[in-house]
Amino acid sequence: MSQYYEHHVFFCGNRRPPGERTCCADKGADRVRDYAKQRVKALGLSGAGKVRINQAGCLDRCEEGPCIVVYPEGVWYTYVDEEDVDEIIEQHLRQGRVVERLRLK
């Protein structure tokens, strides 16, 4: 089945009140997602048949976060900063190679 987006990337952007279970928003998720969106656009990768970067509610892997999932392949990543996301964009989204060092098992 052909997919509407070749790679559909969801960034968990969940935010919890202070003192509760950890959340991705506390670890820079919004900033890094905005960066990914701009970067993918600048590289001409965004749009139908190509890549879509999306915000998502809680993906429920909070303790392993901040996390991303890339569909349809169902590969989950964590990241620390923009540099990690650059690697995911270049290796995975452009070249189709999973970045094992950032992968969630």
Added chain:
Amino acid sequence: MSQYYEHHVFFCGNRRPPGERTCCADKGADRVRDYAKQRVKALGLSGAGKVRINQAGCLDRCEEGPCIVVYPEGVWYTYVDEEDVDEIIEQHLRQGRVVERLRLK
């Protein structure tokens, strides 16, 4: 590759200011997503290895919305109300059969 969720369902919940391009939030997306979340939980389908219902930012198929995408299979749906979502839950999420009448092409 085994998937963390057997079916990962994203409801577009984007909301635009009045007078702009149409958005899923204007068509009951929040209410129907909450319903889906409760229904899947009540049926014992939710959790790792099973089903996850998620909110998402704009999926960028606004004019065809309100819309949902189910991964990893990458099947897109529209819906009118809770009854349509019941059909998707029963047919697709429980029995693995795509509901063709609600499918976005």
